[in-house]
Amino acid sequence: MARTIYVIWLREMIKFRREPARMATSLIQPLIWLFVVGKGFGSVFPSPFAHLTYVQFMFPGVVGMTILFTALFSSVSILWDREFGFLKGVLVAPVPSTGIVLGKAASGATLGAIQGTLILALGPTVGMPYRWEALLAALGLMLLLSLAVAAAGIAVAVRITSFQTFQVLMNLIVMPLFFLSGAIFPVRGLPLPLRVLSDVDPLTYGVDAMKGVLLHQHEFPLSVDLGVVFLLTAGLTALATLLFRRSL
């Protein structure tokens, strides 16, 4: 099982390394959020927290968004593998199908964490006050969050055969999750229906934990955030495995 996970993971890593353009283009969107939307809103609206600039306020959310995009869209590789027949070769090999899913999830999680780290590294340019232990905690959180998102992506991807449908569906999922997560505006002042939706949005807890770690500013106790993220990761991974096995 461990061998299977490793092989599947390694293959994705090699392919990722060969496509620097993929890495670069997926960084463009978070950069726009930070330096265009962030700076723009920052110059019009007052920051929700006196001691923080608006860009600093939204920075953890942009890290979360980077992870969300990268890890979720990495599951498109399942569609490719099916389309180009590679999956068949894996399925006749003496490996457990659970290992295949976990390998895919692990690679999505790694990619998410790598991209998240690249954004995190930009923190000093917007005056983020970093401490080592905060960065380590952020890294762990990113891995966990990426795993949950990658698993969610796989759970969706195994049921879809068309690339167009995949694209549309993923965008449909990503946008509300991101906007309702409290990443770009605080949820506390919102009308009740929106606040309820935000509470239901699992990304809210990931973003909140990230804010807690990086800014010491959070809505929920850290234990609640982490508990939700943990449960989500475990549940979505199990779901992805189940759906993948059933799709064979």
Place this chain on the structure above:
Amino acid sequence: MAAISLVGLTKRYGGVEAVRDVSLEVAEGEFFGLLGPNGAGKTTTLSILATLLPPTAGRAFLAGHDVVREQAAVRRSLGMVFQDRSLDDYLTAEENLRFSGMLYGVGSRELSRRSAELLQLLELWEHRHRLVRTFSGGMKRRLEIARGLLHRPQVLFLDEPTLGLDPQTRALIWSYLEKVRRKEGITVLMTTHYMEEAEACDRVAIIDHGRIVALDTPERLKRTMGGDVVVVHTAEPAAARNFLAEQGIAARVEAGQLYCEVPDGEAFIPLLFRQGFPIQAVGIRRPTLEDVFLKLTGHAIREEELEGRDIFRERMRVHRGR
């Protein structure tokens, strides 16, 4: 012990029986062909043997292992070359082999030794660092064969190994397969709907509508055909058929042509021309597996292709004979 054994194997999809009560044994080292038209149940049989599909009834064994109960052992004993693409285009030839070897748990030293050996055998060694997407169809096929052999399986499956390749490349793939068989002494189970290719098999099972209709060596199958095959292209097939019936010769009309078997084709043709019905073309040939298939099932194996090409070919023969 038989390399492959099927006992009353049946596969049903909804109401359709794709494989019906198929029983056969393939001996170790044998080159065995499953011959039949598309949709005859060849690939379904292969998928069941590869543990990709559960059988509805009956049992199947590969290298002595039950395909339902001992999936892992079956998969380890099996190398598979799929009908359609199954390589990673964005990895190099060597990486494709490496990842496959790792999935099969081949140790790293054995893996590099075996990869080198197979890449050389299939003449891909110089191209090992190239991305597979730059490969031609024939090169990809060779790499897939190498991958199938990498973990030293006891049985190799070839599902339509030359489908979609041009005739020259097909011949090349065949010469490689010959080389591989000589060198590895492996049991090969192949599906094909190319009759010429099936001739190379030690034994052939002819499959139609999920059932085995004949099973023997290609030679003996052709010998069941009693003499030469005469193909007559005529505007009045009914008249021709009547004449043949008077002679006690059974004839079939297939794609506007009349097929019959006669002991001595050369002596028979002048007789045919004397009957007065219009004849556009006549061909004589030794029976092929195609004829065996036609006789056993009452339809051609590749009807759509037979019509144009074979009529043309028969005509050319008559022209040349003049």
